[in-house]
Amino acid sequence: LSTSPLNSCLALLALWCSIGLAGLLRPRSLVLVGRTLFPLGALCGAALAVVAAMSLATAPETAVLPIGLPDLPVHLRRDALTSFFLFLLGATSAGISIFAAGYFRRGEGALPGLLCLQYHVFLASMGFVLLADDAYAFMVAWETMALSSYFLVTTQHSIAEIRQAGFLYLLIAHVGAISILLAFGVMQGGSWQFTFDAMRGAHLAPHWATAAFLLALFGFGAKAGIVPLHVWLPEAHPAAPSPVSALMSGVMLKTAVYGMLRVSFDLLGHPQWWWGLLPLGFGLLSAFYGVVFAAVQTDMKRLLAYSSIENIGIIFTGLGLAIVFHGVGMSSLEALALIALLYHSLNHAFIKSLLFLGTGAVLHSTGERNLGRLGGLIHRMPWVAWLTLIGALAMAGLPPLNGFVSEWLLLQAFLFAHEVPRSFVNMLLPMGAALVAFAAALSCYVMVKFFGVIFLGQPREAALARAHDAGILKRIGLVWLALGCVALGLLPTFVIGALRIVSAQLSGAALANAAAPWWLLVPLSGRQASYSAVIFFLAVAAVVLFTMLAVRLVYHRRVRRSVPWDCGFGQLDPRMQDSAEGFGQPIRHIFEGFFGVERQLPSPFDRKPYYRVVVADRIWRTFYEPLSPLIQRGANAFAWLQQGRIAAYLLYSFITLVTLLALVL
Amino acid sequence: MTLAEIVTQALEVIASLAAAPLFLGWITQCRAWLQNRRAPSIWLPYRGIRKLFYKDAVIANNASPLFRLAPYIVFGTMVVAAAIIPSMGTRLPLTKAADAIALVGLLATARVFMSLAAMDVGTAFGTLGARREMMVGFLAEPALLMIIFVASLISATTALPTITEHLATQSLALYPSLAFTAIAFTMVLLAENARIPIDNPATHLELTMIHEAMLLEYSARHLALMEWASALKLFNYACIGFALFIPWGVSTEAESPATLLASIPLLAAKLAAAGAVLALIETVSAKLRVFRAPEFLAIAFLLAVLGLLVHLLLGA
Numbered sequence: 011l012s013t014s015p016l017n018s019c020l021a022l023l024a025l026w027c028s029i030g031l032a033g034l035l036r037p038r039s040l041v042l043v044g045r046t047l048f049p050l051g052a053l054c055g056a057a058l059a060v061v062a063a064m065s066l067a068t069a070p071e072t073a074v075l076p077i078g079l080p081d082l083p084v085h086l087r088r089d090a091l092t093s094f095f096l097f098l099l100g101a102t103s104a105g106i107s108i109f110a111a112g113y114f115r116r117g118e119g120a121l122p123g124l125l126c127l128q129y130h131v132f133l134a135s136m137g138f139v140l141l142a143d144d145a146y147a148f149m150v151a152w153e154t155m156a157l158s159s160y161f162l163v164t165t166q167h168s169i170a171e172i173r174q175a176g177f178l179y180l181l182i183a184h185v186g187a188i189s190i191l192l193a194f195g196v197m198q199g200g201s202w203q204f205t206f207d208a209m210r211g212a213h214l215a216p217h218w219a220t221a222a223f224l225l226a227l228f229g230f231g232a233k234a235g236i237v238p239l240h241v242w243l244p245e246a247h248p249a250a251p252s253p254v255s256a257l258m259s260g261v262m263l264k265t266a267v268y269g270m271l272r273v274s275f276d277l278l279g280h281p282q283w284w285w286g287l288l289p290l291g292f293g294l295l296s297a298f299y300g301v302v303f304a305a306v307q308t309d310m311k312r313l314l315a316y317s318s319i320e321n322i323g324i325i326f327t328g329l330g331l332a333i334v335f336h337g338v339g340m341s342s343l344e345a346l347a348l349i350a351l352l353y354h355s356l357n358h359a360f361i362k363s364l365l366f367l368g369t370g371a372v373l374h375s376t377g378e379r380n381l382g383r384l385g386g387l388i389h390r391m392p393w394v395a396w397l398t399l400i401g402a403l404a405m406a407g408l409p410p411l412n413g414f415v416s417e418w419l420l421l422q423a424f425l426f427a428h429e430v431p432r433s434f435v436n437m438l439l440p441m442g443a444a445l446v447a448f449a450a451a452l453s454c455y456v457m458v459k460f461f462g463v464i465f466l467g468q469p470r471e472a473a474l475a476r477a478h479d480a481g482i483l484k485r486i487g488l489v490w491l492a493l494g495c496v497a498l499g500l501l502p503t504f505v506i507g508a509l510r511i512v513s514a515q516l517s518g519a520a521l522a523n524a525a526a527p528w529w530l531l532v533p534l535s536g537r538q539a540s541y542s543a544v545i546f547f548l549a550v551a552a553v554v555l556f557t558m559l560a561v562r563l564v565y566h567r568r569v570r571r572s573v574p575w576d577c578g579f580g581q582l583d584p585r586m587q588d589s590a591e592g593f594g595q596p597i598r599h600i601f602e603g604f605f606g607v608e609r610q611l612p613s614p615f616d617r618k619p620y621y622r623v624v625v626a627d628r629i630w631r632t633f634y635e636p637l638s639p640l641i642q643r644g645a646n647a648f649a650w651l652q653q654g655r656i657a658a659y660l661l662y663s664f665i666t667l668v669t670l671l672a673l674v675l
Numbered sequence: 676m677t678l679a680e681i682v683t684q685a686l687e688v689i690a691s692l693a694a695a696p697l698f699l700g701w702i703t704q705c706r707a708w709l710q711n712r713r714a715p716s717i718w719l720p721y722r723g724i725r726k727l728f729y730k731d732a733v734i735a736n737n738a739s740p741l742f743r744l745a746p747y748i749v750f751g752t753m754v755v756a757a758a759i760i761p762s763m764g765t766r767l768p769l770t771k772a773a774d775a776i777a778l779v780g781l782l783a784t785a786r787v788f789m790s791l792a793a794m795d796v797g798t799a800f801g802t803l804g805a806r807r808e809m810m811v812g813f814l815a816e817p818a819l820l821m822i823i824f825v826a827s828l829i830s831a832t833t834a835l836p837t838i839t840e841h842l843a844t845q846s847l848a849l850y851p852s853l854a855f856t857a858i859a860f861t862m863v864l865l866a867e868n869a870r871i872p873i874d875n876p877a878t879h880l881e882l883t884m885i886h887e888a889m890l891l892e893y894s895a896r897h898l899a900l901m902e903w904a905s906a907l908k909l910f911n912y913a914c915i916g917f918a919l920f921i922p923w924g925v926s927t928e929a930e931s932p933a934t935l936l937a938s939i940p941l942l943a944a945k946l947a948a949a950g951a952v953l954a955l956i957e958t959v960s961a962k963l964r965v966f967r968a969p970e971f972l973a974i975a976f977l978l979a980v981l982g983l984l985v986h987l988l989l990g991a
Binding site: 418436 | 734751784794797824837
């Protein structure tokens with residue numbers, strides 16, 4: 011076996027599988043599973059990231075593995091797009107796995123060994139999704155990914171809500187999978203060859219290509235959590251253990267982005283420009299919807315789940331832009347949009363994993379997921395608090411961290427799009443930029459709420475005084491991801507240098523290369539825009555340090571500690587702080603028509619005043635509830651097939667066989 | 676990066692730092708005149724800051740290091756913002772590092788840190804102020820971005836100095852789209868700087884305040900930095916307005932001390948006029964209830980969008 015990058019990747023994926031299986035040797039042993047296998051898995055992830063990064067610029071390579079059904083070998087292919095997503099998978103999962111090593115403990119529901127198996131199978135299946143080069147291998151990997159993550163979501167299967175959340179996830183995952191399967195069915199274009207190579211070669215009529223694109227958009231959109239198919243995210247993420255939420259939100263959602271890119275730019279070849287309007291529109295809708303709902307959540311993991319919907323929306327917006335630009339032949343803007351969306355995928359993987367792990371550490375230390383019962387944890391858990399702060403600032407899209415760079419690139423793509431030769435698109439694109447700007451600004455709000463309510467202020471419960479900081483393994487995981495956020499933010503030129511290769515290989519689109527030094531990011535031309543995170547950061551840091559020094563040298567450094575002033579009130583109580591509901595109240599007020607708000611106010615004479623407010627997702631009432639009777643009716647219409655007699659079923663089999671034979675012969 | 680550019684850059688930062696409290700004092704003075712009151716000294720903001728620096732800092736027992744760090748970060752971001760806004764000259768070395776979108780990000784960073792610091796002690800006022808500040812922020816920030824987008828589309832760049840150069844050199848080209856955005860910008864300026872009608876800088880009435888509520892736990896040098904930073908913020912917003920809407924007179928040549936020197940009195944005149952107009956607006960308008968603020972800012976946002984549409988439809 012030669013050591014080509016593809017073989018190394020395969021070996022690492024196989025290693026992941028065997029690490030998972032090794033967990034079954036002594037499934038109850040935390041020493042084996044937690045202290046040995048999970049750190050090994052993390053090393054494996056880091057190795058995968060290195061291999062993928064090294065292989066980014068190398069030519070595509072293929073392999074055929076003689077496994078599976080006879081005459082249906084597994085085709086594999088590694089190109090720049092695959093390498094990029096493998097890097098994302100490896101680098102993010104390295105941090106998550108090392109955190110998970112300290113996270114999984116007794117009483118987590120399933121046995122540690124079983125969790126280890128499901129977790130590593132999940133990781134490996136995501137790798138195979140990226141490497142698959144025929145529809146069979148892709149679908150098998152895709153389903154393995156869905157099933158293994160389903161089992162991980164329902165780790166604590168003794169709780170009814172978690173079973174329900176898992177079921178919802180499984181349902182939507184399968185509705186999506188059917189759609190993807192149909193998309194592949196259309197894309198083989200009558201050749202009945204299900205390798206991706208055949209699909210690349212198949213010349214589809216425009217309406218068939220459109221059908222395939224729509225099916226893929228639906229299928230991958232369901233996995234990514236595009237509104238209105240997002241309902242599983244806010245249920246499944248709080249249900250899953252935190253490292254699993256981190257993997258699902260950080261990495262698994264990106265496999266759907268990968269699928270969309272693979273289908274629209276590679277398999278279908280030349281997307282038509284108007285296809286782009288769909289991901290653009292749904293992406294903007296999701297970004298807006300996700301961030302508005304995130305602002306009113308009171309469960310910290312639900313809040314992050316809605317924030318993921320927002321970010322997936324931004325990524326799909328970039329995809330839509332890229333397709334529009336491709337269709338009208340604006341190559342350098344297409345490359346810019348592609349780079350922005352890939353960059354944002356990578357950023358979101360790091361940021362969201364970091365935040366989910368932060369909530370995991372808080373959850374383990376306090377047993378509390380409800381924001382209204384947290385507070386003041388920066389004193390008890392400084393490591394977790396400061397590292398989560400990096401994630402929160404990055405998620406809020408503040409310079410010089412990484413969230414800003416990708417949003418900046420996307421806004422640039424929007425701004426310089428005014429020469430699209432379709433005038434109504436020209437009108438709409440700046441509105442899109444306005445929505446992206448709005449989502450970015452509101453995500454600032456969400457992140458201030460998230461961080462401020464959990465970590466700042468006074469502890470809202472007495473029990474929080476016993477909270478303890480994360481252990482060493484958890485800290486390593488958090489530091490790894492936080493460093494990733496900082497590095498991706500400060501060194502954008504290197505990242506873009508790598509992403510250029512991906513966009514060039516994917517669609518032939520290249521950035522008009524403006525000569526710029528390594529520290530200066532110039533996406534189009536120096537006159538239009540430039541950004542340098544390093545200089546920016548150094549300037550702010552220099553002023554801050556200089557001010558500190560100056561204040562100390564010129565004046566004095568005397569500090570007195572005292573009770574909070576609070577306008578002289580003197581009877582400060584933790585209950586006087588804003589709760590999570592309170593902090594979200596302006597949003598609830600401004601977007602009142604948007605939510606289904608149910609409020610129960612106490613009367614002034616109540617002995618035991620009781621206040622209850624439920625902010626519901628209207629999508630259930632407007633979209634899913636009318637849908638379910640339709641499906642029920644459809645199912646009833648077919649119920650006569652189910653006779654309950656063997657003879658009837660034998661007859662069905664016979665008819666099926668005869669029909670198939672008639673078709674084949 | 677030539678010596679002249681570095682000199683321009685340094686001059687801008689120093690001038691902003693020095694003149695920002697004066698601008699605030701000037702507005703207060705104009706306001707007092709318009710309201711038939713005796714005006715306080717124009718130097719009062721300086722005396723306030725100086726006095727605060729000499730006092731002992733009193734910090735709440737449960738304040739975290741974030742609370743002590745925030746004033747420096749807020750101040751630092753405002754100084755860097757002053758450095759990248761072309762208020763006197765457009766040949767600024769630092770502007771390559773941050774364009775107009777990054778400037779908006781910089782202002783957002785200051786806002787986030789200020790809000791986080793306000794939540795840190797855990798008083799009712801602090802969280803109330805933080806919540807309201809973030810509310811105003813998330814409405815004003817997209818409006819500000821839209822305003823910048825209009826100017827960017829006209830001049831095909833998001834680099835602030837290039838926008839200014841482009842608009843300044845076309846001496847008599849008046850853009851109707853910029854007229855809409857100028858109104859929008861004035862509204863955003865009022866909202867972001869805690870002025871009437873969104874907030875009242877002169878009150879400590881808890882039901883209405885936003886900015887002051889966030890600073891209640893600060894004292895001494897930390898408060899001085901916060902106050903200075905908010906004066907700088909107002910100064911910066913005024914300079915963004917000049918850069919976008921009345922860019923004439925800014926030094927655009929690289930090696931020209933004469934134009935740079937000429938731009939200083941011009942900037943002073945612009946600031947004096949802008950301060951008087953701001954005082955007038957604040958005098959003739961009443962403070963809005965907090966829940967009218969979204970409507971106010973939605974109007975600003977829609978005006979900016981209207982400006983954008985005017986530009987795209989009419990090319991003007």
